[in-house]
Amino acid sequence: MAAPARSVAASLLRSQISRSAVASITRQTSKRSFSSILPSRPSRSTIPTTIRPLRPLPAVFSQRRTLFIQTEPTPNPDALKFIPGLPVLPPKSASIEYTDGRKTTNSPLARSLFQLDGVQSVFYGPDFITVTKTPDSHWQWLKPEVFALITEYLNNGAPVVTGDIIENEDTAPQDGDSEVVSMIKELLDTRIRPAIQEDGGDIEYRGFTDAGMVLLKLRGACRTCDSSTVTLKNGIESMLMHYIEEVKGVTQVLDQEEEIAIKEFEKFEANLAKLKGNDAVPKTSGPHGIDAVA
Template sequence: MFIQTETTPNASALKFIPGTPVLPAGSSSLEYLDGRETHNSPLARKLFAVDGVRAVFYGPDFITITKTEDANWAFVKPEVFALITEALAGGGSVVVEGTSGAVDTMPEEGDSEVVSMVKELLDTRIRPSIQEDGGDIEYRGFENGMVKLKLRGACRTCDSSTVTLKNGIESMLMHYIEEVKGVEQILDEEEEIAIREFEKFEEKLRKVKGPPQSASA
């Protein structure tokens, strides 16, 4: 099996492409952020045992591995290659039978015309480009003109996630659907904590640097 790798907008995430389907047909994605939650994927459980692996993401035909900041890809990649090859060689599966990934953009009975249009745009125009970057996007609802979305995989923690939402996704949805007034990113508890810690760090830096000095006349 020949596995290709591609970089992503997130320097800590790498996309592994095995050249064979990763998830069952009809599934969009599956994400594991904790080794204790890998009961339905023996491969994910083994990947978390690799020193430096922080998150595992399955797309339809790719696997994105996010490493810790201090881990070195030179040591992580060979082990990941070996585990993916072992799991998929001979037509194997990365998840136990009966496991399905996200199907959040599937039409549902009761969807309004606006929600149906949002889901169609997400599925046909936006999701492919997000998956190209090693991630996925999850529809979480539409309320008061705001589309609620959740970024997954490489896009979940990359520095450009806000830019992706605002400049890419939001502008497209607002262009095609006049009822859409904006996009709201839904964060996990872990992500909210990380953002708060980063804001505290920035505040400390500002205090250390002090107020900007005005140029003397």
């Protein structure tokens, strides 16, 4: 009976050894399989102690802001107001007007605009550009070209005017100003000028006479508008006379070149009337004509 007992014990011992060996092999296999899948844990020496800041994106990824230029009509059908949504002139600068392409040496943008067929004048306001066309041209063809030039130039970030820019000094307080002149300047600067700029133009104070007349010059879209006389009389003159009793009226002042142009045009009309007699073209001396602003 002893031999069978020893054989049974030996069989049990072999089966126990085989089960423990299988379990050991299984545990080792599991460790190898998981270690091949899971990343190794970094040591303390490899863990960074500080967080590096993010590097800026290269210049190739930066995008430049695209302008969205709006256009607004003015009381003058031959003038259109372009609003780029950013300042056109530096703060406190006087408005700038170009009526001749030969005088645009300090403004590459104005020089490019005058190269377009049909552009008559270019006016720079604080945050807008007014372009006036000739009466025989059409906005349908001219507007896209003006729009493209302004967009391309302002997107480059270059100033519209190079060199020194005159500050807005016509309504600035002066030491010799009387109380009436100070009130006129303040009213022009705070109430009248913003309204004129909304129409794509501007005004320039030229003086106050002993007879109570305020001397003003209309610029931009208002300068060549048929309703400029109405603007002076019904708008500016009425407001000044309402608030300042010393003001008796408003007179528009013309530059020497404009006076010469008007006189030459009057001579042309007079010669035309002599040649054609009763069939001559009627004069422009009506309430909204050129002669009405003289």
